[in-house]
Amino acid sequence: MTTTLRHGDRSQAVRILQKNLNNHGAKLVVDGDYGDATEAAVRAYQVKTGLVADGVAGSKTQTSLAGGDCAQLLRNNDLLAAAERLGVPLASVYAVNEVESKGKGFLDNGKPVILFERHIMYRQLAKVRHEGDDPTELKRHADQLAAANPALINPKAGGYTGGTAEHQRLAMARLIDDTAALESASWGAFQIMGFHWQRLGYTSAQDFVAAMSAGESQQFDAFTRFIETDPVLQKALKARKWTEFAKLYNGPNYQRNLYDVKLLRAYERHASCECGQGVAA
Structure with missing residues (x-):
């Protein structure tokens, strides 16, 4: 599993990252210190390749540096368009993408990340x-x-298997009722529940x-629609009321995972550089 590298890190993995960046034209001192120069080089590479230019070297950036396939990955232009649609600074969009995304929207086998919820079914x-x-x-x-299928249909939550096995659960549930099954899984990097399809403007599950x-x-477009179609959530994002946004999006346990603190810190970091200025609030 690829370790996400970011500003402030010091490690052998950062040295490897710096060498890979230099292979793509950066002129970094290979010292293992993820400082301002390395962050700037990561952003520059991300801008050049069209990846999300957040200065964080996660699995996507490292895969791209190694020559991997990036066809399905989120693009920086997607975040620029979302900032325009939502009427918020680009730094805010970078922040919610960084904190609320699960990182990757697809499994290694190419299927979207899902979690099947038997109680929703x-x-x-x-x-x-x-x-x-x-x-x-x-x-x-x-x-x-x-009663006949308690692992797939149950008043109580649970039964999770994780990873590719969730698709096996979904496939069995689809044999019972295709639409209800698709509505009962959360989908992609932002884990949007399928039952929101009508609210988000899709023609069917x-x-x-x-x-x-x-x-x-x-x-990410579905995530943007999710915010757009919730006036209270969008208002909180526009006002940069991170505690309110986290409570609305993550639920009552947001404090346990410090979502509000993470959002604030991410926003401040992205707002401090020119790349995060984008759309005015």
């Missing part, structure tokens, strides 16, 4: 979707299916999943 099966649906009958049917499977740019 239970809820979606019992959901009234059409005029004339009988809520009592829907719940009875959901209970029957839950299947349309949403096709977008999430196409690339990180499409996953």
Whole structure:
């Protein structure tokens, strides 16, 4: 697993990073110190290749430096467009991307990162979707299916297997009800739940999943839509009220993971350089 390197790090891995950057035209002293010069060189490389220019050398930047395939990766232009759409400084978009993203939107086998939620599957099966649906009958049917398939349909959360095995759970759930199953997984780098598809402007759950499977740019577009369609969340982002934003996006446990503190620090770091100025608030 690739270690993310950032400003302030000192290690042999930073020396390797500096050598790789020099192979691409940087003129760094190879001293293992991720200081201002190394951060600037990382940003310059990211700008040149179209990657997110945040100055952080994560797996994507290191893969690119090593000549890996970056076709599905998030692009810097995606963040520029999002800042324009949301009416916020580019530094704010860099911050939410850095803190709220799970890092990679795809597994090594090329499938999107997902997490299947069996309790959501239970809820979606019992959901009234059409005029004339009988809520009592829907719940009875959901209970029957839950009794037969507790690992896939359950009033209680759990049963996670992680990684590629989550796709196996999803595939089995799709055999029971395709739409409910797709709605019951979180998708991509920003883990947007499938049941949001209509709110986000997709024509169906299947349309949403096709977008999430196409690339990180499409996953980030869904994240942008998620903010756009929640006026309170977008207002918090515009005002840079990081505690409120974290509470709304991450839920009541945001403090445990210091999401608000991480967002503030990331914003301040990106705002301090020209690349993070972008759109005026």
